[in-house]
Amino acid sequence: MNQAEKIFKYPIPNYIDYFDDSEDLSITPYAVSYQYSIDNNGIGPYGFNTIKAKKLTDILFSNIKLWNGTIFKEGLQSMFGVSFYYDNSFIEEQEIELKKYFSLKKKNLLFERFGKPTTPLNTPFIFDLIQEKKFNSKKINKLLDINPNFFLNVKYSPEGGQTMLFFNEEIWSKIKEFCVENEINYSELNSIDNLKSW
Template sequence: MERIIEYPFEQNYGVEVSSTEPALPEGYCVCYQYDVNSDGYGPYGFETDTAKTLLSKIFEPLVYWNNIREKLIDATIPQGSGLFFNKDQLYVKELEHELSSYQQAEAIRNLRQKYGKDADEKRTHAMPLLQSISKDGKAPRSLISNLIANKCAFFLGDLEINTGGLQLTFFDIAAKERIKHHAKSMRIDYCVLKSKQELKVW
């Protein structure tokens, strides 16, 4: 048996916690389990052909933020940790332009300093929102709140080895309904848990 498992989002999961920022809206996570036995044990991850087909039906073309390369990269389906967006959204293009302008300005500034021109020149561009994501992939609450306020279609991916495999975090109901619809059409079970702690370690 293969199944999608849904459970509530925990506020400190995948997100930088700050006491000065308000809590995020209620979110939810989904993961995938296959070869599930009668006791509910089985490996996790969107690894089977059925799971990959499900993802391709659920998602439009995507881009994700790569912390190492500091750029948005095309993706067909989520395959690891990161912040994912539906491609070609106007707001995502604005974020990409903000990032490009900042990186270009920094390159010019560093070049001028290298040759001793305006060595004390200060940064005039604000740090782009996407670069507020920490190197370990955690996004600050302020960034998530900003994306929600701007009605940006996005989700978080996080890869865990033993429990959950690749788990995806959403803050919009439309994504849940889309996942349920395609899971039902493909005869994939949809299971809802009260907490992530109910997942059985594999």
């Protein structure tokens, strides 16, 4: 097994809450972090930055687009947000809704300036999915019902670094298969506290 790289699964820590209080999550997510350049003391940086890590994400996820609360960004990102994959029809629908929303908002501002009546705005579903570095739990639950092909990008420090939060256990099974085939160690931990700081 490749000792220089390792992937970890662990429960989301309680000390950093990335979810608002709008609703209890219908499924509790789990966290996955990737460590590389690990020394003899088990210390090394975190992030999906190596060739093997990128190969893993390429195999697991295609057509990734991340919503960071403002815009969609293509490809795997290390920034905070919601990453959608496989089915782009949902994303395309949301992008259309966002364009309509901002176009109508501009028109309303002009109409207000000239004292004309404005049109009510329908806020796109995705618009307030993220607010002030927190995920809207109610909307995450809705996403789990309508579009399960997503994961959350967060960052834990000093342990964990760039981390993915998953709601589907099947993803972890696929990760383990990849690790066996590519000689990467993997470990299921009881707590993020079992990770080494970086």
